[in-house]
Amino acid sequence: MGEAIIQSLLFLSGFFSIFTTVGIVYELGKEALLFFQMPEISLLETVTSTRWQPHTGDFGIWPLVTSTLITSAVAMLIALPLGLAVAIYLSEYATPRARSFLKPILEVLAGIPTIVYGYFALSFMTPLLRSILGRDVVDIYNMGSAGLVMGILIMPLITSMAEDALSAVPRSLREAAYGMGATRLETALQVVLPAALSGISAAIIVGISRAVGETMIVAVAAGAGPNFTFNPFKGAETITGHIVRISGGDLSYDSVDYNSIFFLGLLLFFITLALNIFSQRFVRRFREVYE
Amino acid sequence: MKFSTPGSTQESELKAGLSDYNLDILSRKRAGLIWRLIFQASTIVGIIALMILILNIINSAYGYTALKAKVDPDTLAVEGVPLEEQNHGQLVAVLQSHISGPAYKKLDNEKPFSERSEADVRALVIARVVRLQVEKTWNLWDSLSKSGEINTEVARDYPDAELRFTSWLNSDFINRPQTSEPVTAGIRTAIYGSLWTILFTVLVAFPIGVGAAIYLEEYATDTWINRLIQTNINNLAGVPSIVYGILGLAIFVRALEPLTSGQIFGIVDPTTANGRTVLSAGLTLGILVLPLIIINAQEAIRAVPVSLRRASYGIGATKWQTTWSHVLPNSIPGILTGTILAISRAIGETAPLVVVGASTAISFDPASPFSKFTTLPIQIYQWTSRPQDEFRALAAAAILVLLMLLLTLNAAAILLRNRYSGRF
Numbered sequence: 001m002g003e004a005i006i007q008s009l010l011f012l013s014g015f016f017s018i019f020t021t022v023g024i025v026y027e028l029g030k031e032a033l034l035f036f037q038m039p040e041i042s043l044l045e046t047v048t049s050t051r052w053q054p055h056t057g058d059f060g061i062w063p064l065v066t067s068t069l070i071t072s073a074v075a076m077l078i079a080l081p082l083g084l085a086v087a088i089y090l091s092e093y094a095t096p097r098a099r100s101f102l103k104p105i106l107e108v109l110a111g112i113p114t115i116v117y118g119y120f121a122l123s124f125m126t127p128l129l130r131s132i133l134g135r136d137v138v139d140i141y142n143m144g145s146a147g148l149v150m151g152i153l154i155m156p157l158i159t160s161m162a163e164d165a166l167s168a169v170p171r172s173l174r175e176a177a178y179g180m181g182a183t184r185l186e187t188a189l190q191v192v193l194p195a196a197l198s199g200i201s202a203a204i205i206v207g208i209s210r211a212v213g214e215t216m217i218v219a220v221a222a223g224a225g226p227n228f229t230f231n232p233f234k235g236a237e238t239i240t241g242h243i244v245r246i247s248g249g250d251l252s253y254d255s256v257d258y259n260s261i262f263f264l265g266l267l268l269f270f271i272t273l274a275l276n277i278f279s280q281r282f283v284r285r286f287r288e289v290y291e
Numbered sequence: 292m293k294f295s296t297p298g299s300t301q302e303s304e305l306k307a308g309l310s311d312y313n314l315d316i317l318s319r320k321r322a323g324l325i326w327r328l329i330f331q332a333s334t335i336v337g338i339i340a341l342m343i344l345i346l347n348i349i350n351s352a353y354g355y356t357a358l359k360a361k362v363d364p365d366t367l368a369v370e371g372v373p374l375e376e377q378n379h380g381q382l383v384a385v386l387q388s389h390i391s392g393p394a395y396k397k398l399d400n401e402k403p404f405s406e407r408s409e410a411d412v413r414a415l416v417i418a419r420v421v422r423l424q425v426e427k428t429w430n431l432w433d434s435l436s437k438s439g440e441i442n443t444e445v446a447r448d449y450p451d452a453e454l455r456f457t458s459w460l461n462s463d464f465i466n467r468p469q470t471s472e473p474v475t476a477g478i479r480t481a482i483y484g485s486l487w488t489i490l491f492t493v494l495v496a497f498p499i500g501v502g503a504a505i506y507l508e509e510y511a512t513d514t515w516i517n518r519l520i521q522t523n524i525n526n527l528a529g530v531p532s533i534v535y536g537i538l539g540l541a542i543f544v545r546a547l548e549p550l551t552s553g554q555i556f557g558i559v560d561p562t563t564a565n566g567r568t569v570l571s572a573g574l575t576l577g578i579l580v581l582p583l584i585i586i587n588a589q590e591a592i593r594a595v596p597v598s599l600r601r602a603s604y605g606i607g608a609t610k611w612q613t614t615w616s617h618v619l620p621n622s623i624p625g626i627l628t629g630t631i632l633a634i635s636r637a638i639g640e641t642a643p644l645v646v647v648g649a650s651t652a653i654s655f656d657p658a659s660p661f662s663k664f665t666t667l668p669i670q671i672y673q674w675t676s677r678p679q680d681e682f683r684a685l686a687a688a689a690i691l692v693l694l695m696l697l698l699t700l701n702a703a704a705i706l707l708r709n710r711y712s713g714r715f
Contacts, residue, residue: 113639213531
């Protein structure tokens with residue numbers, strides 16, 4: 001009897017996470033629906049217009065989407081090559097001693113709160129970019145420096161996932177390559193890397209998903225105000241940055257602004273969910289091959 | 292081609308194959324060396340980034356400041372007693388006579404003066420009456436390398452100002468409540484806010500998280516619903532934190548307002564009277580870190596050898612007895628390590644709390660679950676968003692406090708892990 005009660009309590013704890021997901025989809029969906037039922041909103045305008053200006057009644061999603069894509073692209077441009085290079089170094093070259101010293105450093109980098117990175121972007125990266133490229137080229141708030149710093153944040157994530165994938169490749173493959181006379185580099189790039197490709201793809205997708213959902217760096221450094229531009233050195237608000245700015249004051253319930261953050265939140269939720277499911281597919285595939 | 296002899300095809304294939312191989316051993320070795328250096332350099336870039344980040348913060352948190360008082364503190368002496376030595380009553384009197392009636396009332400409403408400590412009232416007098424103002428700040432590097440130039444600049448441009456070497460991070464900074472004046476601003480309110488919030492986060496997330504992990508590792512059979520729970524937890528771990536903030540806004544702040552504002556308990560905080568409270572913030576962060584705690588606890592439980600469980604069953608223990616007296620005691624260090632890491636994630640979270648409705652300016656500490664709140668990262672965010680240098684300096688000092696707090700927590704987690712790891 002007691003056993004049964006305990007078991008059902010434990011089951012409820014496990015089931016609680018389902019409530020969270022249902023809550024996210026239901027609550028965000030409900031308010032997002034209200035958003036589209038408002039007289040000033042039309043679905044067609046939202047998906048086609050390139051202006052998002054709540055005070056003039058313009059709700060085109062594109063300026064927020066393009067700036068999210070640009071900051072994420074800049075971040076991946078930094079995080080992907082660096083993260084992969086570090087992963088290859090740690091898994092194929094580094095001595096155990098070097099690894100035991102380097103991995104904690106990467107863990108520290110990954111554990112620093114994002115608001116600290118935001119401060120870093122604004123107080124270091126932006127002045128640096130402005131002094132290199134000129135003050136008239138780079139705005140005080142710009143997507144570029146937010147993206148660069150986001151790259152530093154995401155790099156350890158990619159490194160640690162990619163290194164897991166590389167280490168999971170069996171030794172026999174490497175030894176066969178050495179036996180054929182391949183150098184260490186050739187083994188790493190032509191044998192180990194292709195064998196770990198699905199795990200590395202998963203790491204890249206998780207990195208992208210993290211970049212899309214990253215909030216405080218862009219809220220602090222990428223600029224306030226939606227701006228439809230493809231120039232990374234101009235300021236433009238991302239989806240997450242917009243949510244933070246709009247909800248910063250005391251947001252009144254059932255206003256357009258209030259409902260719009262639910263629509264944007266739902267959009268973010270589905271983008272990241274799709275990316276995560278996609279990456280789990282990849283991870284499962286590389287596990288199946290070598291376990 | 293169809294008519295060529297089999298032998299010649301083989302030969303051409305062999306030749307084509309050979310041209311794929313680079314037989315110049317020297318150039319292959321050189322390529323290997325170059326790439327090795329590239330890989331090493333990338334690693335060094337990561338270390339340099341971390342160092343610059345920390346140096347940049349330290350650089351802003353210390354340095355010269357040119358300060359100017361709006362009202363000379365000497366004129367505030369009451370019956371010859373200088374400001375520094377006045378007692379509680381005298382300080383309140385000074386405050387009352389120098390600020391407007393409504394402003395005084397507002398302060399008294401937030402927290403009656405009789406309940407405020409002498410140090411708090413003195414800080415208020417300095418903030419609202421003396422109003423020491425920052426004319427200009429310099430960072431640590433400039434202060435050390437160009438102190439002569441700074442001295443002449445202050446003498447020329449700010450003749451009434453006093454030049455002081457300021458450590459923005461000091462004991463007063465940690466002890467003082469939040470104010471709008473940079474000179475008297477402190478982070479005590481924010482630290483208490485963070486602690487209160489984390490308390491509720493742990494109260495919610497730890498029992499549910501460990502319960503869920505036990506269920507998934509010890510009880511769950513391979514059915515579709517259990518697979519769904521596991522997949523769902525993995526997916527929730529990847530949901531951006533701001534989405535949890537929006538969920539918290541809809542559920543805890545709005546739908547459960549009677550509960551989170553304390554209305555149903557009849558203890559509504561007069562300053563809030565809505566759901567934007569410590570409790571809402573704690574619950575939101577609790578849901579946010581729940582997947583992390585579950586995943587970490589699952590790993591810890593999985594590391595307990597099956598032989599232990601079998602031995603327990605062998606002497607007739609039930610499933611729960613086995614779990615409670617054998618699996619849990621042996622996995623608790625791992626579970627705690629995971630929980631500490633989850634807590635340090637929660638302490639650093641900013642975005643969801645902005646959405647849930649952290650207050651922008653409160654000068655009193657949270658006193659109950661139903662108080663308005665601000666937390667350390669929120670405070671850093673607000674100071675960072677101000678364009679003036681002195682607020683950047685405050686943000687840097689607060690970041691140092693936050694990083695030290697996180698470092699302590701992580702060190703505790705690592706100690707715990709090293710102490711108990713590899714026992715099986």
